Amino acid sequence: MGYNLSILDQSPIFPGSTASTALQNTVLLAQKAEEWGYTRFWVSEHHNTDQLAGSSPEVLISYLLARTNTIQVGSGGVMLQHYSPYKVAENFHVLSNLAPGRVNLGVGKAPGGLPLSTKALQYGTVNDGKDFTERLIFLSELIHNSIDDYHPLAGIQATPIPQEKPEIFLLGASANSAQLAADLGISFVFAKFINSDARVLEKAANLYREGFPHGRFIISLAVIATPTQTEAEQLAGDRKIVKVHLQSGRMVTVQSIVQAEVFGKQSGESYEITEQEADIIAGTPRFVKEVLNHLHKTYQVDEFILHTPIEQEVERFQSFRLLSPFNNANTFVQPIRR
Missing domain, CATH: 3.30.160 (Double Stranded RNA Binding Domain)
Incomplete structure (x- = not known):
């Protein structure tokens, strides 16, 4: 069996550029990702930073769905510790009604920013004391309309209920997260660009496969592809x-x-x-795909979500194009520069 390729875009704001340009390039990259044959296009959540423009994935997802036609679009991910699971479910049910079958709900445990932004996100809200696992379970129950009669909120529904529900993915970088995803029967994304420990990855893969044999095991990793190995290694630098x-x-x-x-x-x-x-796979398209093939065979990976951490927009677009499933059928499109 083969594997799918997808993209995680953080909407980087490069020196001398603007947030508006960064977001327009995200839109353009999503459109090209669809044309290039990628399976899904995810956007991230980061707060109180002048380096990344993606602070509200739900809003950005709605715009991307309107500007694309077939590609899966989702969050990589919603930082659930800050929000009501009920409101998150409502948001993604609205999106799923607007674009049936194309919405992914990726959920993360990280804060998405510094402690000050965490305080700001939770300022004025009611903290009910629920930990992340309880929040994720409640979110899953809301999405699948499976709250039992003994729940304190029995009878509640996250409307409008879509005919095709958004798929839930848990994002993590530990074996514990993999086990949680398996226990809940949801897809799991291991963030290898955050945790490159092969022992942790192996344990996470084994726990997930043992607990949920038919689940989707995904690895998100940092890649840089260029026509030559030397150029890729130079772009990767000493990160x-x-x-x-x-x-x-x-x-x-x-x-x-x-x-x-x-x-x-x-x-x-x-x-x-x-x-x-930094754990970055840098090289020619053939070199990068050989590494992906090895990871696929070693850990039974169903999909790779690619993140390209370089500060040059043209080279970033080029990297995704060179690795795309439909590489030979496309010409290069320049990103926006302002």
């Missing part, structure tokens, strides 16, 4: 992943040492910062 380890045991991944220091100070906890080499 690092920075992690903040809080005294409470929580760990988050950020983009720089500066962000890590800010996160640690805003958290109000003692913290440590670690840095490691």
